[in-house]
Amino acid sequence: MSDWNASIIEEFRANGGKVGGPFQGASLLLLHTKGARTGADRVHPLMYQAKGEDVVIFASYAGAPTHPAWFHNLVADPEVRVEIGDDTVAMRARVAEGTERDELWERQKQLAPGFADYEAKTTRQIPVVVLERTSE
Helix, strand or coil: CCHHHHHHHHHHHHCCCCCCHHHCCCCEEEEEEECCCCCCEEEEEEECEEECCEEEEECCHHHCCCCCHHHHHHHHCCEEEEEECCEEEEEEEEECCHHHHHHHHHHHHHHCCHHHHHHHHCCCCCCEEEEEECCC
16 A cells, blocks of 8 residues: 555544545545455545545546456455444445446536546546445
């Protein structure tokens, strides 16, 4: 894990899910995945969008030409845990498709205009992932 992510995770946990800097005021969560090749536990700080009891995350990777590693991990194993504020919740990931994907993506660009910049930087379609609560 990068020092950048480690410091965000530490600040998130110390402040009940709140962080400063570029993420100040943003809806931020910690996504727990298992490495697709290694099986190692991974934690990723990500901005999210609420969708009822579910949450939506975006594999933007700041507009990089490839998907982020966490996206490959949750496609390989969609059972994840998510820290939101002081709560940890078991969830199942699914990639949104079609109209659902487009509506969630457009809403995210309105909520956080930087995502439009990420879209402009890449030729790939940025995956939109819905995390649905499970009964764990």
